[in-house]
Amino acid sequence: MKNSVNKKAEHANQIALLIIKAMVGVVVLILMALLGYILITGIPNVSWHFLTSPSKDFGAGGGIVNELFNSVYILIITLVISCPLALGAGIYLAEFAKPSFLTNTMRTTIEVLSSLPSIVIGLFGYLVLVIKFQFDFSIISGAFALMFVNIPLLTRNTEESLKAVSHSQREAGWALGLSKWRTILKIILPAAVPGLVTGIILSAGRIFGEAAALIFTAGQSTPVISYANWNPFSSTSFLNPMRPTETLAVHIWKLNTDGITPDATQISSGASAVLIIVILSIILLSRFLGNYLYKKMSGTK
Amino acid sequence: MNKYTLSENYLTEITDPIAIETKHLNVFYGKKQATFDANLKFPKHKITALIGASGSGKSTFLRSLNRLNDEIATVTGEIKYQDIDINRKNINVYEVRRQIGMVFQHPNPFAKSIYENIAFALRQNGMTDNLDQRVEKSLKDAALWDEVKDKLTTSALSLSGGQQQRLCIARAIAVQPDILLMDEPTSALDPISSRKIETTMQELKKNYTIIIVTHNMQQAARASDLTAFFHLGHVIEYNRTKKLFTTPKMPATEDYISGHFG
Amino acid sequence: MNKMQQRLLHPSKATRQDRFGKTISLICIGFIMILTVSIIGFIAIHGLATFFENHVSVMQFIFSSNWNPGQLGKNGQPQVGAFAMIVASFAVTLLAAILATPFAIAVALYMTELAPKRGAKMLQPVIELLVGIPSVVYGFIGLVVIVPAIRSVFGGTGFGILAGSIVLFVMILPTITSLTIDSLQQVPDHYRKASLALGATKWQTIYKVILRAALPGILTAIVFGMARAFGEALAVQMVIGNAALTPTSLTSPTATLTSQLTSQMGDTIMGTLPNNALWSLALVLLIMSVIFNLLIKVVGKRGEMKK
Numbered sequence: 071m072k073n074s075v076n077k078k079a080e081h082a083n084q085i086a087l088l089i090i091k092a093m094v095g096v097v098v099l100i101l102m103a104l105l106g107y108i109l110i111t112g113i114p115n116v117s118w119h120f121l122t123s124p125s126k127d128f129g130a131g132g133g134i135v136n137e138l139f140n141s142v143y144i145l146i147i148t149l150v151i152s153c154p155l156a157l158g159a160g161i162y163l164a165e166f167a168k169p170s171f172l173t174n175t176m177r178t179t180i181e182v183l184s185s186l187p188s189i190v191i192g193l194f195g196y197l198v199l200v201i202k203f204q205f206d207f208s209i210i211s212g213a214f215a216l217m218f219v220n221i222p223l224l225t226r227n228t229e230e231s232l233k234a235v236s237h238s239q240r241e242a243g244w245a246l247g248l249s250k251w252r253t254i255l256k257i258i259l260p261a262a263v264p265g266l267v268t269g270i271i272l273s274a275g276r277i278f279g280e281a282a283a284l285i286f287t288a289g290q291s292t293p294v295i296s297y298a299n300w301n302p303f304s305s306t307s308f309l310n311p312m313r314p315t316e317t318l319a320v321h322i323w324k325l326n327t328d329g330i331t332p333d334a335t336q337i338s339s340g341a342s343a344v345l346i347i348v349i350l351s352i353i354l355l356s357r358f359l360g361n362y363l364y365k366k367m368s369g370t371k
Numbered sequence: 372m373n374k375y376t377l378s379e380n381y382l383t384e385i386t387d388p389i390a391i392e393t394k395h396l397n398v399f400y401g402k403k404q405a406t407f408d409a410n411l412k413f414p415k416h417k418i419t420a421l422i423g424a425s426g427s428g429k430s431t432f433l434r435s436l437n438r439l440n441d442e443i444a445t446v447t448g449e450i451k452y453q454d455i456d457i458n459r460k461n462i463n464v465y466e467v468r469r470q471i472g473m474v475f476q477h478p479n480p481f482a483k484s485i486y487e488n489i490a491f492a493l494r495q496n497g498m499t500d501n502l503d504q505r506v507e508k509s510l511k512d513a514a515l516w517d518e519v520k521d522k523l524t525t526s527a528l529s530l531s532g533g534q535q536q537r538l539c540i541a542r543a544i545a546v547q548p549d550i551l552l553m554d555e556p557t558s559a560l561d562p563i564s565s566r567k568i569e570t571t572m573q574e575l576k577k578n579y580t581i582i583i584v585t586h587n588m589q590q591a592a593r594a595s596d597l598t599a600f601f602h603l604g605h606v607i608e609y610n611r612t613k614k615l616f617t618t619p620k621m622p623a624t625e626d627y628i629s630g631h632f633g
Numbered sequence: 634m635n636k637m638q639q640r641l642l643h644p645s646k647a648t649r650q651d652r653f654g655k656t657i658s659l660i661c662i663g664f665i666m667i668l669t670v671s672i673i674g675f676i677a678i679h680g681l682a683t684f685f686e687n688h689v690s691v692m693q694f695i696f697s698s699n700w701n702p703g704q705l706g707k708n709g710q711p712q713v714g715a716f717a718m719i720v721a722s723f724a725v726t727l728l729a730a731i732l733a734t735p736f737a738i739a740v741a742l743y744m745t746e747l748a749p750k751r752g753a754k755m756l757q758p759v760i761e762l763l764v765g766i767p768s769v770v771y772g773f774i775g776l777v778v779i780v781p782a783i784r785s786v787f788g789g790t791g792f793g794i795l796a797g798s799i800v801l802f803v804m805i806l807p808t809i810t811s812l813t814i815d816s817l818q819q820v821p822d823h824y825r826k827a828s829l830a831l832g833a834t835k836w837q838t839i840y841k842v843i844l845r846a847a848l849p850g851i852l853t854a855i856v857f858g859m860a861r862a863f864g865e866a867l868a869v870q871m872v873i874g875n876a877a878l879t880p881t882s883l884t885s886p887t888a889t890l891t892s893q894l895t896s897q898m899g900d901t902i903m904g905t906l907p908n909n910a911l912w913s914l915a916l917v918l919l920i921m922s923v924i925f926n927l928l929i930k931v932v933g934k935r936g937e938m939k940k
């Protein structure tokens with residue numbers, strides 16, 4: 071009797087484990103199919119011409135040079151404005167905040183911000199930046215919207231990276247008569263650099279692919295711009311932060327919803343491949359750089 | 372553990388000049404009291420050992436002296452240093468810690484080079500003249516110089532535990548504090564490194580007042596001039612080390628040093 | 634008073650540094666809080682205008698499926714019924730969660746219980762890559778692969794809730810998986826050992842002990858995934874069909890709250906009812922994301938109390 075129960079259980083065990091493994095296999099297959107599809111259908115559409123010529127609204131044969139540049143440019147501005155804020159907020163939470171109602175409220179606020187759908191953030195940007203502050207559809211409006219998307223992630227990452235630095239390091243600083251602030255700047259932050267850098271780069275990957283927050287803030291088109299005009303105040307300069315801009319991710323979306331570009335599918339697949347390759351490189355870079363910095367700092371190198 | 376009376380204690384008279392003194396010092400972690408009415412005087416240029424079972428409040432007491440407990444505990448009573456009560460609110464705690472240096476139980480060098488660990492401490496305190504000489508002197512004083520003089524630019528984290536601890540001592544004395552607090556500085560070390568640090572302490576004593584927490588009775592007997600015995604947050608006995616170990620006045624002390632404790 | 638006493642009694646550079654640092658970092662977080670509150674405030678004000686300025690009833694907004702805010706209906710009332718969008722949003726969210734949860738749990742179990750070393754090493758990058766793929770790319774693949782596939786199997790246009798759910802399923806899979814992993818890892822090791830020592834099989838241990846202990850964490854993970862699915866805009870908008878009709882089947886074109894916002898916001902004029910109505914949709918999204926947040930808190934608390 072006992073034996074048969076055991077056998078039954080053993081049987082169920084084997085079937086269950088098999089099912090789990092099969093499901094894991096399915097997930098791996100999905101990812102491989104996804105990546106395979108994007109790269110295999112996309113890369114043939116990626117040529118030097120594709121990467122270096124501007125997009126066309128109506129005719130076929132457009133490229134993505136402006137979109138690619140816009141994505142990078144808006145990403146840089148976003149990081150420049152979101153990093154200091156997130157760093158400050160993360161420092162406050164990790165180093166200064168004492169358990170209290172106010173601290174709890176701060177954490178909840180950041181959680182709420184991080185759970186807001188990015189389309190909602192985009193719409194807020196549209197309402198306030200584009201219309202109220204009259205920034206119009208511009209790189210600046212887009213970067214501020216992306217800042218909202220980025221801040222909760224980066225703040226949490228900063229807080230975690232700082233907290234991962236051993237408390238004894240802080241005490242070492244304090245015991246030398248250093249102020250808390252000095253201790254943070256000179257001891258804790260440097261020790262947290264690997265974590266901070268990894269977090270910032272990973273967030274860059276996410277920002278690079280973000281589109282929903284941008285369609286109503288940065289706009290959905292790029293005016294004619296000149297890469298020879300380095301005057302950021304000139305309306306035709308590629309550096310002008312007040313011009314409307316279409317990023318790579320928005321371009322893919324736009325191509326597939328407007329339906330006026332004849333080779334929309336080819337361009338989208340090429341653009342998707344480029345997008346994915348950039349993002350994969352960013353993920354790899356964050357890994358590599360994080361490990362490298364960690365090794366360098368812990369003296370095992 | 373409760374068979375000893377906590378209300379009675381024996382504190383010897385100190386006639387030497389006093390470096391730092393506590394009066395009615397109480398420490399609370401939230402509602403839990405960890406130090407009860409501690410009255411101790413630490414004479415200048417002497418080594419005082421704090422002994423007692425684990426959890427008896429030695430670290431708590433020690434960390435109160437340089438206000439390192441500010442963040443986590445409530446400390447009441449008086450800590451007299453330079454004729455000032457430094458346990459008041461409007462005291463400059465950074466200056467207190469500058470004058471009362473500390474070495475921790477677990478070595479905590481910065482993730483910087485050996486040289487930079489000390490140079491950093493010096494620079495932060497504005498002691499930027501003769502940086503190299505100062506670094507060298509403090510490493511020599513901590514008996515570490517010979518072992519690291521050829522690799523000053525390597526990471527401090529690549530040193531052995533004993534070397535790291537001596538680096539921390541070097542870092543603490545580099546900024547020339549007045550008093551040096553050491554919380555079980557040798558507990559993580561092998562006997563040879565421990566002995567080196569004890570030798571170092573004898574040298575340092577000429578210039579510093581040292582208060583050291585230790586679990587190692589031989590170490591206390593060997594290295595200290597005075598010893599205070601802590602039990603359940605109370606100072607039970609304070610006397611010259613020789614006397615405390617040869618003729619303890621309190622039963623708890625006697626049991627503790629003879630190993631019949633509890 | 635000697636020099637040393639002077640120094641002990643007076644503030645120094647360090648005192649000022651600390652005041653400065655604390656102020657600066659407090660300003661940063663205060664600024665973020667103000668921004669967050671203003672997002673919520675602005676959207677609430679605009680979203681409520683439909684009800685207070687245009688006097689649409691909340692009941693009609695939620696339960697009518699007549700969406701044509703530009704025109705008055707037969708009864709002379711504006712037609713602002715968001716029922717179809719609300720239903721569609723919940724439908725894609727639930728379906729995606731139902732699809733994703735078993736796979737997420739399987740992957741998480743594999744990584745923590747079955748092959749903790751090799752499995753984790755192999756699958757961690759898979760999860761990270763799935764997170765890394767941007768939503769427009771998911772939408773694009775949905776459009777050129779999933780929609781035609783559904784069309785050829787079920788007929789019709791291929792757009793609709795099914796296509797949306799499949800796309801969202803892949804998108805929220807990594808979210809649910811990684812949070813499930815966290816909660817499985819928090820199950821103390823002695824649970825496993827005790828169960829196995831009693832002669833339970835691996836599966837019995839997983840099913841009766843580990844999953845049960847990790848249940849609050851797994852529920853939190855699912856809610857997180859649902860929050861992400863509910864708020865996802867572009868990928869869904871590309872495959873849902875964008876017709877503000879109550880879905881009649883899983884393969885009939887419809888619109889979710891997010892897709893409606895995405896495709897209509899550019900075509901309406903600020904301050905008019907059609908525009909206000911869209912802000913009301915945004916308000917629903919906002920409220921839902923706060924509700925998901927609360928849910929996560931509540932479930933998380935439950936889990937803590939049990940331990």
Ligand SMILES: Nc1ncnc2c1ncn2[C@@H]1O[C@H](COP(=O)(O)OP(=O)(O)OP(=O)(O)O)[C@@H](O)[C@H]1O
Pocket residue numbers: 400403405423424425426427428429430431432443
């Ligand atoms: N941060 C803290 N929060 C709450 N209670 C604490 C804290 N630190 C210490 N305690 C408690 O205070 C009492 C004294 O602890 P303390 O660390 O001072 O003992 P100790 O004599 O240094 O012990 P050990 O020899 O183990 O280092 C103990 O009961 C301990 O649990």
Ligand SMILES: [Mg+2]
Pocket residue numbers: 429430431554
């Ligand atoms: Mg201790």
